[in-house]
Amino acid sequence: MPTRVKVDFIVPGFSKCGTTTLCALLDLHPAVFIPAIKEPWYFSHDDFETQHECYDEHYANAGDDQLKGDGSTDYTGYLREEISAKRIFDNNPDCRFIFIARNPRSRIESSYREMHHSGVHFGLNAPYALGDCLRTFPQMIQDTLFWQRICTYRDVFGDDAILVVFLEELKTDQNRVLADCFDHIGLSSKDMPDATTIKLNAGSRKLYDSRLFRFLRSNRFTGLKLAKIDGERQDRIFSHVGLRRSFGKQPLQWDEHALDVFNSEIAPDCLRFLEYCGRQPGFWNLNPPATKLNEREK
Numbered sequence: 001m002p003t004r005v006k007v008d009f010i011v012p013g014f015s016k017c018g019t020t021t022l023c024a025l026l027d028l029h030p031a032v033f034i035p036a037i038k039e040p041w042y043f044s045h046d047d048f049e050t051q052h053e054c055y056d057e058h059y060a061n062a063g064d065d066q067l068k069g070d071g072s073t074d075y076t077g078y079l080r081e082e083i084s085a086k087r088i089f090d091n092n093p094d095c096r097f098i099f100i101a102r103n104p105r106s107r108i109e110s111s112y113r114e115m116h117h118s119g120v121h122f123g124l125n126a127p128y129a130l131g132d133c134l135r136t137f138p139q140m141i142q143d144t145l146f147w148q149r150i151c152t153y154r155d156v157f158g159d160d161a162i163l164v165v166f167l168e169e170l171k172t173d174q175n176r177v178l179a180d181c182f183d184h185i186g187l188s189s190k191d192m193p194d195a196t197t198i199k200l201n202a203g204s205r206k207l208y209d210s211r212l213f214r215f216l217r218s219n220r221f222t223g224l225k226l227a228k229i230d231g232e233r234q235d236r237i238f239s240h241v242g243l244r245r246s247f248g249k250q251p252l253q254w255d256e257h258a259l260d261v262f263n264s265e266i267a268p269d270c271l272r273f274l275e276y277c278g279r280q281p282g283f284w285n286l287n288p289p290a291t292k293l294n295e296r297e298k
Contacts, residue, residue, distance in 0.1 A: 001091045002052040003042070005059045008067040009096040009185045010088065012153070013076035015143050016110040017102040018167040023071035025178055026098075028193050032069055032185075033062035039072040043087040044080040067185055076149045078142035085156045095161065096185050097153055101277075102167035103284040104144045104270045105262065109252040111140045116208035120244070121231030125209075125218060131257030144266050147273040164277045206247050207235055213243035262286075 011019050011026070020038065027034040035058035042048075042055040062068055075084040076099075088095055101107075112133055115126035127133045134140050143149065153162060163184040170177045179189040209217065216222045226234065238244040254262070267286045274283055 003055045006092050007070050009069045011071040011098045013073035014101055015073035016107050017100050019071050019073050022100050025195050031066055031187050033066040034069040041072045041074045044074040044084040081152045085152050089156050097162045098181055099164045101146050104266050107144050113206040113247050117206040120234040129255050131255040134261055145269040147269045207244045210243050
């Protein structure tokens with residue numbers, strides 16, 4: 001393997017399920033080193049052969065007695081999981097994995113908010129209707145098929161290498177979940193420092209375009225000028241004048257197409273996933289709310 005780094009464990013996702021928080025908690029252990037850069041995406045990189053030296057640099061400060069971890073959700077992205085698993089196996093066939101999952105309905109809603117929030121950063125114009133968003137970005141569906149995604153790693157590494165934890169349980173019983181994680185990678189949790197300063201990411205801070213701002217960003221004249229302003233600055237400026245708006249705590253509304261996709265594709269897959277994890281079918285509420293127009297469609 002071109003990199004000099006032998007990765008001991010990986011937190012490969014699933015995306016929008018709390019991987020950032022979990023990695024921050026694991027990194028508090030003195031015997032763990034996870035790079036400061038969020039999601040290096042080394043094993044899934046399109047230009048893999050050019051990334052070896054950069055990846056080595058991420059771990060330059062790791063101690064000889066520390067386990068090296070990587071938290072990149074791209075490794076479970078449906079387009080990149082197979083090549084990622086192969087490269088990880090080439091790097092360390094004894095690598096351990098910690099997957100963190102959450103209620104798939106919540107994951108879809110978080111992904112929807114992220115698509116809208118990222119609009120000014122990556123030039124996306126995510127549809128306002130959830131169903132249209134799922135049509136436009138099929139990865140929102142595919143990356144929620146937890147059973148399909150995890151089976152790639154089961155086939156390559158076997159079940160003993162895999163631990164699944166749940167965001168819901170991390171919130172309610174953090175110490176137990178972390179103890180399970182450390183046990184899985186061969187560490188004791190007795191050296192775990194206080195983790196109360198680590199906070200879960202808040203989806204309510206995500207922003208979306210007002211209709212007027214979407215028009216301005218899409219217009220060939222104003223759009224070119226806006227594109228010259230970096231995304232964070234656009235968020236600050238235009239949220240102040242009401243053109244970029246916070247999702248707040250308002251629940252997302254599911255339209256008919258979104259409900260059909262959830263019931264026909266996502267729910268059956270996630271029931272199989274829960275069975276694999278030894279959880280009852282009712283562990284998650286897999287019934288989306290009744291069909292209703294999203295307020296942003298009106």
